[in-house]
Amino acid sequence: MFMTIRKPLIISMVVGPLLATAYAVYLSWNGLVALQDLALLAVMYTLVAFGVTVGYHRYVTHESFQANRVIKYALIILGCMSLEGAPIAWAANHRMHHAYSDREGDLHSPHHAKNMVLGFFHAHMGWLLEGRQADVNKWAKDLLDDKELVFLNKTAWLWFALSLLIPFAIGGWTGLLWGGIVRIFLTHHVTWSVNSVCHIFGQRPFKTKDESSNHWLVGLLAFGEGGHNTHHASPRSARHGLYWYHFDLSWQLIRLLAKLRLAWNVYTLDRVDLPRAIAAGAPGVKVMRLWPRQMTPALAASGAGRGAGSGAPVRRLPSIADMADQIIPQKRAGNRNNP
Ligand SMILES: [Zn+2]
Numbered sequence: 534m535f536m537t538i539r540k541p542l543i544i545s546m547v548v549g550p551l552l553a554t555a556y557a558v559y560l561s562w563n564g565l566v567a568l569q570d571l572a573l574l575a576v577m578y579t580l581v582a583f584g585v586t587v588g589y590h591r592y593v594t595h596e597s598f599q600a601n602r603v604i605k606y607a608l609i610i611l612g613c614m615s616l617e618g619a620p621i622a623w624a625a626n627h628r629m630h631h632a633y634s635d636r637e638g639d640l641h642s643p644h645h646a647k648n649m650v651l652g653f654f655h656a657h658m659g660w661l662l663e664g665r666q667a668d669v670n671k672w673a674k675d676l677l678d679d680k681e682l683v684f685l686n687k688t689a690w691l692w693f694a695l696s697l698l699i700p701f702a703i704g705g706w707t708g709l710l711w712g713g714i715v716r717i718f719l720t721h722h723v724t725w726s727v728n729s730v731c732h733i734f735g736q737r738p739f740k741t742k743d744e745s746s747n748h749w750l751v752g753l754l755a756f757g758e759g760g761h762n763t764h765h766a767s768p769r770s771a772r773h774g775l776y777w778y779h780f781d782l783s784w785q786l787i788r789l790l791a792k793l794r795l796a797w798n799v800y801t802l803d804r805v806d807l808p809r810a811i812a813a814g815a816p817g818v819k820v821m822r823l824w825p826r827q828m829t830p831a832l833a834a835s836g837a838g839r840g841a842g843s844g845a846p847v848r849r850l851p852s853i854a855d856m857a858d859q860i861i862p863q864k865r866a867g868n869r870n871n872p
């Protein structure tokens with residue numbers, strides 16, 4: 534039953550926002566757009582994008598940091614507002630992508646179609662229509678043990694409905710159009726571009742076993758998720774930008790949360806390993822914990838690791854094979870809400 538209604542449901546979720554966005558562009562072309570509607574679009578897009586990039590991706594899927602309960606709820610609820618599915622299924626699909634990236638079993642690789650155009654379409658949104666989904670019991674078993682997350686997962690549609698009600702309450706029908714439906718259109722295509730654009734175009738500083746790449750435009754629109762090759766090289770890292778000039782707004786938010794002591798156990802690219810990995814074109818780069826620092830007695834005695842933003846590496850992953858631990862964190866903390 535679900536499978537029979539799934540396809541028309543997904544088609545309407547793709548075509549509906551497309552038609553509504555075309556209508557919104559037509560209105561704006563004729564000068565019929567209010568500043569309030571554009572402000573609603575900007576604010577809603579920013580909040581929901583953080584829900585997907587920081588909440589769904591870096592927090593739920595990869596546990597690249599842990600967060601205060603209020604932050605956890607806020608991020609996941611914002612992710613639910615994206616209409617990209619409930620968080621646990623999202624995480625399972627994405628973990629499966631990391632495990633089989635661009636190989637047999639990857640749900641959305643662009644490299645297994647007859648030509649690049651069909652491959653791009655498949656990776657962008659065609660895979661959603663095919664109905665293949667990762668088994669949550671296999672790929673997200675750890676997440677099913679998190680009662681709060683399961684609650685948010687079950688009520689995902691409620692939060693999505695709220696994301697339409699809020700702009701409607703503020704701006705009426707045009708508020709709903711811009712802050713609700715046009716925002717969904719933009720969030721969808723920007724997220725999907727990570728799967729399509731960032732597995733075809735862009736730069737590959739790390740020689741990962743897949744075709745993942747870093748693309749600056751996707752990075753800009755998706756708040757740092759364009760650092761996709763870096764992410765495949767180091768999935769546990771909460772930071773996807775390689776250098777200070779790589780736009781990674783999601784990382785800046787996580788850093789801010791850590792400074793405010795609202796996030797902890799923040800993993801980032803190992804500062805010692807990173808230059809070596811880039812110079813060698815390595816397939817992966819190690820991660821280290823930014824905060825709280827875990828100083829070994831030897832490091833503490835030598836004074837290493839002191840100074841703002843520094844931290845002692847806590848994980849030494851010897852090879853890409855061990856990166857599996859970065860895809861599905863094995864030692865999930867008993868209580869994710871207390872440092
Ligand atoms: Zn990828």
Ligand SMILES: [Zn+2]
Nearest residue numbers: 627631764768
């Ligand atoms: Zn990922």
